Amino acid sequence: xxxxxxxxxxxxxxxxxxxxxxxxxxxxxxxxxxxxxxxxxxxxxxxxxxxxxxxxxxxxxxxxxxxxxxxxxxxxxxxxxxxxxxxxxxxxxxxxxxxxxxxxxxxxxxxxxxxxxxxxxxxxxxxxxxxxxxxxxxxxxxxxxxxxxxxxxxxxxxxxxxxxxxxxxxxxxxxxxxxxxxxxxxxxxxxxxxxxxxxxxxxxxxxxxxxxxxxxxxxxxxxxxxxxxxxxxxxxxxxxxxxxxxxxxxxxxxxxxxxxxxxxxxxxxxxxxxxxxxxxxxxxxxxxxxxxxxxxxxxxxxxxxxxxxxxxxxxxxxxxxxxxxxxxxxxxxxxxxxxxxxxxxxxxxxxxxxxxxxxx
Amino acid sequence: xxxxxxxxxxxxxxxxxxxxxxxxxxxxxxxxxxxxxxxxxxxxxxxxxxxxxxxxxxxxxxxxxxxxxxxxxxxxxxxxxxxxxxxxxxxxxxxxxxxxx
Numbered sequence: 001x002x003x004x005x006x007x008x009x010x011x012x013x014x015x016x017x018x019x020x021x022x023x024x025x026x027x028x029x030x031x032x033x034x035x036x037x038x039x040x041x042x043x044x045x046x047x048x049x050x051x052x053x054x055x056x057x058x059x060x061x062x063x064x065x066x067x068x069x070x071x072x073x074x075x076x077x078x079x080x081x082x083x084x085x086x087x088x089x090x091x092x093x094x095x096x097x098x099x100x101x102x103x104x105x106x107x108x109x110x111x112x113x114x115x116x117x118x119x120x121x122x123x124x125x126x127x128x129x130x131x132x133x134x135x136x137x138x139x140x141x142x143x144x145x146x147x148x149x150x151x152x153x154x155x156x157x158x159x160x161x162x163x164x165x166x167x168x169x170x171x172x173x174x175x176x177x178x179x180x181x182x183x184x185x186x187x188x189x190x191x192x193x194x195x196x197x198x199x200x201x202x203x204x205x206x207x208x209x210x211x212x213x214x215x216x217x218x219x220x221x222x223x224x225x226x227x228x229x230x231x232x233x234x235x236x237x238x239x240x241x242x243x244x245x246x247x248x249x250x251x252x253x254x255x256x257x258x259x260x261x262x263x264x265x266x267x268x269x270x271x272x273x274x275x276x277x278x279x280x281x282x283x284x285x286x287x288x289x290x291x292x293x294x295x296x297x298x299x300x301x302x303x304x305x306x307x308x309x310x311x312x313x314x315x316x317x318x319x320x321x322x323x324x325x326x327x328x329x330x331x332x333x334x335x336x337x338x339x340x341x342x343x344x345x346x347x348x349x350x351x352x353x354x355x356x357x358x359x360x
Numbered sequence: 361x362x363x364x365x366x367x368x369x370x371x372x373x374x375x376x377x378x379x380x381x382x383x384x385x386x387x388x389x390x391x392x393x394x395x396x397x398x399x400x401x402x403x404x405x406x407x408x409x410x411x412x413x414x415x416x417x418x419x420x421x422x423x424x425x426x427x428x429x430x431x432x433x434x435x436x437x438x439x440x441x442x443x444x445x446x447x448x449x450x451x452x453x454x455x456x457x458x459x460x461x
Binding site for chain 1: 396399417
């Protein structure tokens with residue numbers, strides 16, 4: 001069994017920043033990544049990020065992954081990145097079991113673990129929602145931005161939050177027609193700047209609308225949508241049919257953190273953070289000392305907060321292992337300030353409420 | 361349905377690879393997943409569901425949901441959305457649970 005100082009599970013924005021931060025303090029780090037390439041969901045984000053310079057605003061996500069990986073290289077053999085390696089179990093004695101290349105199975109025991117495992121896309125219930133051609137919005141983003149494959153000719157986007165609206169714009173960039181973007185809510189959830197770009201391209205955004213059913217035999221051929229009232233109930237007689245070969249479901253994400261639950265970390269269902277999340281201190285440490293969480297695994301936010309949380313968790317985990325940099329407190333305060341900034345204002349109200357409910 | 365022109369991205373496709381889908385010869389590129397290569401060739405139905413035998417395509421494309429499982433080189437339950445294409449692969453639609461050979 002391999003024994004090591006700090007194990008980071010996941011190499012998305014949170015995991016990479018945690019690794020940079022911990023290695024900068026002098027910790028030895030192993031990062032596990034289940035995919036064949038690092039970067040998590042950054043690798044398919046072709047839009048420019050908002051926020052402050054510290055979270056790489058006005059860079060495209062795909063380029064941020066490259067910047068972070070390059071930074072990691074500065075720490076040489078203090079950081080090891082293992083791809084095609086899925087953490088499949090996390091036990092009481094801090095043993096993590098790993099499946100590598102779908103065939104090799106081994107154990108790792110780490111003094112400290114940062115869980116940066118991200119999120120998964122939610123689905124939506126309606127008749128025939130299992131037809132091929134109905135995909136998660138993130139899945140379509142992967143298909144077109146990573147592999148350069150068009151999902152189809154004409155798409156219906158379900159969900160007008162940031163992901164739904166951004167992916168719709170990216171679909172247009174890839175040459176796919178966007179028939180409409182729906183949202184059950186009475187107003188658009190996405191930042192106005194993204195929604196306006198889409199509106200300028202002529203894609204209609206229908207608020208207070210939902211999918212009534214999908215139509216098709218082997219694959220999606222059409223979708224029937226209808227208006228919903230203020231209690232989200234379908235309004236009879238408002239049905240509209242769209243002939244589409246793709247439907248993207250973008251109704252939100254849920255934290256992916258079963259490993260922490262398996263380890264016995266205290267979890268709580270917090271709707272404001274979109275699912276079951278671990279209770280944690282302001283330093284991202286769970287109720288079990290030495291076990292940290294960062295990024296969407298701790299509650300759904302954005303890549304910018306995932307990066308700030310990653311830096312904070314990496315700094316604190318390394319310090320607890322004895323690698324305390326001279327400017328430890330100043331850096332800790334700086335990351336906390338960044339997070340406070342990202343969660344400020346009316347947009348961050350839900351997140352702030354969720355943070356209170358999940359605080360240790 | 362491959363994207364050839366894009367305002368931001370350029371796609372450096374790897375070497376052309378040959379594989380079969382239900383015995384039919386197909387081509388794809390090195391560096392892409394089985395599901396991406398099939399989708400580019402117009403194949404969306406990857407499996408049939410366990411009980412009602414309804415068609416299944418991929419859903420998440422990152423290995424979470426198990427909707428894209430196919431029989432690859434005789435091995436069932438391969439998540440084709442995260443498995444890279446290799447030269448000479450035999451890819452087949454999976455009916456139900458699949459059988460270990």
